[in-house]
Amino acid sequence: MNTGNMPTPIQNLDEYLGNELYMKREDLFPYCFGGNKARKALLFFEEIKKGKYNCVVTYGSGSSNHVRVVSNLCASMNIECHVIAPKEAYKVTNNSKMRELFGADVKVVPVDDVHDTIEKMIEDLESQGKKVYFIPGGGHGNIGTQAYVDCYEEIKQYEKENGVFFDYIFFASGTGTTHAGLVVGKLKNNDDRKIIGISIARPNPRGRNAVLDSVREYMGDVPDIDDATIFVDDFRGVGYGDTVSEWVIKDVLIRYGIPLDETYTGKAFYGMSEYIKDKQIKGKKILFIHTGGTPLFFDSLNGLLYGDYN
Numbered sequence: 001m002n003t004g005n006m007p008t009p010i011q012n013l014d015e016y017l018g019n020e021l022y023m024k025r026e027d028l029f030p031y032c033f034g035g036n037k038a039r040k041a042l043l044f045f046e047e048i049k050k051g052k053y054n055c056v057v058t059y060g061s062g063s064s065n066h067v068r069v070v071s072n073l074c075a076s077m078n079i080e081c082h083v084i085a086p087k088e089a090y091k092v093t094n095n096s097k098m099r100e101l102f103g104a105d106v107k108v109v110p111v112d113d114v115h116d117t118i119e120k121m122i123e124d125l126e127s128q129g130k131k132v133y134f135i136p137g138g139g140h141g142n143i144g145t146q147a148y149v150d151c152y153e154e155i156k157q158y159e160k161e162n163g164v165f166f167d168y169i170f171f172a173s174g175t176g177t178t179h180a181g182l183v184v185g186k187l188k189n190n191d192d193r194k195i196i197g198i199s200i201a202r203p204n205p206r207g208r209n210a211v212l213d214s215v216r217e218y219m220g221d222v223p224d225i226d227d228a229t230i231f232v233d234d235f236r237g238v239g240y241g242d243t244v245s246e247w248v249i250k251d252v253l254i255r256y257g258i259p260l261d262e263t264y265t266g267k268a269f270y271g272m273s274e275y276i277k278d279k280q281i282k283g284k285k286i287l288f289i290h291t292g293g294t295p296l297f298f299d300s301l302n303g304l305l306y307g308d309y310n
């Protein structure tokens, strides 16, 4: 799949809480409703093409953005796609319907059995003579990190062309891969700015350690990794079907015409706003990275319409 190597747009959204707010629209990354999973998956599929693999196994909830994108890519290349999904997270959503449309096979197992199931499945497929490529959940690992080193370079290019410098970069942090790529970018360029991941699930220190591990895996143990990694875990509770997150999503949609979702970007945008207020940040240039999840926005429309918000 050729996306033309076009950078995703960065939009100036004007004054926000006494700062100038910009948004990098990764949700407009031009493949299957975009998002960070699309940016990461395309790099994995370069490996898959090069190695002439004919079968992909990946891990992720059947309703995840990751599985949607991976199953679309597999279908387009006529590659068999197997998804191991944790039982606890299984739901019918827009993403899971698309995954079904793309014909990916899903095996739902209890979380504790995930590891063994993956190993056994790869073994079985290989014994049938298939050439199997495994994509870690969420597109984790150095390839996924690389995708966000590339994104960081797009941000640098925008700054150069437009004569701006972002003092802060905020985004939703999950497995920490996106976060790690941005931290690597900052360290490689020696940039003096704050990269702030808003945790959508993991508490500290586990969440932050996952980011640190990914940065070290990519670039070795250089100094300053610790200082460069800011992982805020105060807003995890703001979540699915939550009135705060519904309020934020409605507000951002009305204000800017930009859809957020309840699992990732709604939490991150809310977390960013609270962080700015709490730390009394004023007069700065702030970049929010919209990491995608557009199909999730449509999943929450009914909640926005009929929920508690008023």
Ligand SMILES: *Cc1c(COP(=O)(O)O)cnc(C)c1O
Pocket (backbone or CB within 6 Å): 035, 036, 037, 065, 066, 138, 172, 173, 174, 175, 176, 177, 178, 179, 264, 265, 291, 292, 293
């Ligand atoms: C997966 C995802 C994230 C988190 O990305 P990680 O690289 O796992 O930290 C953020 N936003 C959206 C929309 C996602 O799908």
